Amino acid sequence: MSNTSDPASLQLRTNALPDDDGPPFPNPAMPLFPFVSRVATRRGLRMAYLDEGRGDTVVMLHGNPTWGFYYRNLVLSLRESYRCVVPDHIGCGLSDKPGTDRYDYSLKSRIDDLEWLLEERGLTRDLTLVVHDWGGMIGMGFAARHPERVKRIVAMNTGGFPLPAGKKLPPSLWLGRNTKLGAWLITRRNWFCKFAAKWCATKRPLPADVRAGYLAPYDTPAHRVAVLKFVQTIPLAPSDPGYDIVSGAAASLEKFRDTPTLLLWGMKDFVFDRHFLEEWQRHFPHAEVHTWPDCGHYLLDDAGELAITRVWEFLQRHPLT
Numbered sequence: 295m296s297n298t299s300d301p302a303s304l305q306l307r308t309n310a311l312p313d314d315d316g317p318p319f320p321n322p323a324m325p326l327f328p329f330v331s332r333v334a335t336r337r338g339l340r341m342a343y344l345d346e347g348r349g350d351t352v353v354m355l356h357g358n359p360t361w362g363f364y365y366r367n368l369v370l371s372l373r374e375s376y377r378c379v380v381p382d383h384i385g386c387g388l389s390d391k392p393g394t395d396r397y398d399y400s401l402k403s404r405i406d407d408l409e410w411l412l413e414e415r416g417l418t419r420d421l422t423l424v425v426h427d428w429g430g431m432i433g434m435g436f437a438a439r440h441p442e443r444v445k446r447i448v449a450m451n452t453g454g455f456p457l458p459a460g461k462k463l464p465p466s467l468w469l470g471r472n473t474k475l476g477a478w479l480i481t482r483r484n485w486f487c488k489f490a491a492k493w494c495a496t497k498r499p500l501p502a503d504v505r506a507g508y509l510a511p512y513d514t515p516a517h518r519v520a521v522l523k524f525v526q527t528i529p530l531a532p533s534d535p536g537y538d539i540v541s542g543a544a545a546s547l548e549k550f551r552d553t554p555t556l557l558l559w560g561m562k563d564f565v566f567d568r569h570f571l572e573e574w575q576r577h578f579p580h581a582e583v584h585t586w587p588d589c590g591h592y593l594l595d596d597a598g599e600l601a602i603t604r605v606w607e608f609l610q611r612h613p614l615t
Contacts, residue, residue, distance in 0.1 A: 317342035317388040322510035326503060327366050331388050334411050339397060341407060342388035343381040347373030350614050351417050354380045355408070357427020357452065358524035359487045360592075361387025363507050364426060368594060371602050376422075376609065381411055383432070385520025387511050392519075399523035401536035404428075405435040420614050422446040424605070427566070427591070428524055430454045435539050438546035445614050447550065448605055449574060450558040450593050451566040455544035456537065457530055461569035470525040480522045481515045496562040496590035497597070504595065547577040554612035555581040558601050560589035582608060 317331040318340050331342040344362055346369050354365040362380040369378045382389040383404055384397055397403065412418065421443050425433040430452030437444045437454075457463065463471070470476035470486060479485035491505040500508070512518050529537035555578045559571045575581060584604050589596035 318390045319388045319511060321388065323363055323366075323503075323507035326507050327363050329366075329369070331362075331382075334414065336407065336410055339384055339390045339392055341381055341384060341390070341411065343411065344369060344378060345415070346378045346380075347376055349376040350420060350422065350609075351377045351379060352422045352424060352609070353408075353412065353417070353433070354378060354424040355426070355429030355433045356380075356383070356386070357429045358386075359490050359512060359521045360427065360508060361511055363387065364592070364594060365424070367598070368424070368602055368605060371606060372609075379412070379415070379417065381408065383407070383428075383520065385523070391517045393516075394519065394523070399520060399527065401431060401435060401527065401529070401539050404432045405439070405539070408432060408436050409439065419443055420445050422448065422609065424448040424450075425452050425454070426450050426593075427452050431536075431540055431543065434543040434547070437550070438539075438543045441546060441549040444550070444553065446609070446612055447553055447555045447578075448558070448608065449555070450601070451560055451563045451570070451591050453566060453570050453573075454540075454547065455573060455577070456540055458569040458573040461567070463528070463530065464564055467525060467528065467565065470522070471528055477522055477526070480525065481518045484509070484512060484518065486521055486525065487512045487518070490591070494563075494591035495596045496560070497586070497588045500592070500595060544577075550578065551580065554608070556605065556608040557581050557583045558593055558597075558604060559583070559585045560591060560593040560596055561585050561587045562589060563591040563593075566591065 317333050321327055329344050332345050334341045352372060356362060356364050361382045365380050372378055385391050423433045423444055430449055431454060434454030470480050487509050491500060491508050512521055527536055529540050557574050586597050593601055
C-alpha cells in the first residue's frame, strides 16, 4: 500500500471512460483531431492522452511547441493494427497548464510522468517509441531507465544526447532561453508558437486550420508556461538541470545497438539538423534512414503520407515476437 502522505507515491488515476472526467481543455481541432482524450491524474494534475487501437503498443512523444496533434495522421494510419498511446505533456495540449508553483517543468518530471502513465496502464513491455523534438530526450531518458521495455525506436528531428559537436544553439533559441525579452516574447506575444507554425514546415506552408490546431492550446500567456520552460531548460552544460539525464541517456544508447531503429529527417530543420542526424547514426549505425531535403521540423506535416508509410513499413518489417 502506498504512503499517500507522500505526493511522490500517489497513484495515477485513469478513467475507464473518458467522459467521466474529460480533459481540462476541450478538443480545439475537430475534425483534424477526431479523438476523445483520456485523462490520468497525478499529484492533482491532469494529463490528457490518447489510447487508440489494439495491438503492439506504439508510444508517441511530442515536443515543443506542439502537442498530440502532431501525431494525428500517424494515429489514424496505425490504430487499426497498433495501440497508439499519445500523451500531452503537462502544460501542453489538452493537459493541465499549472504555474511553476505546482509543477517544476523539469526533464526528470517529464520522464517520471511518462513512466507513471505507462506503468498505470500496464504497458511495461514490448514498447515502440516514436519521438520528435523534446520527445526524444524524454523518451530516451525513459529508455535509459527501462531498456528492456523498448523494442523499436522511431526518431524524427530530435535528440537523445547533448548538443552535438559543431552544432550551436540557434540565436532565436538563445534569446528565449537566456533573456527576459525572449521570455516576454514567448509568453506575452506567443512568438515561439507562431514562429513554429509559420516556419517549421518548409516544403509547403501549413494550412490555416492546421496552424490553428497547433496554436489553439497556447492561447493565453498563462497557457504558455511549458513553451517557455522547454526553451529555458535546454541542457547545454554539465551545470544545467537535466544535463545529467541527457548525458546518461547518451551513455545508454549502446544498449540499443540491436534494437530496430528508424530515423526520419527533414533536412531543413534549423535546430535538429544534419548534426543531430549524424549523431544518431554514429550511435545507431544499424538504423534505417530516410531524409527529405526540402522538409523541415514538422516532418509529419511536410512529408505527409510518405513519412507515415515509412513508419508503417518499418513496423511491419520488425514484428515483435
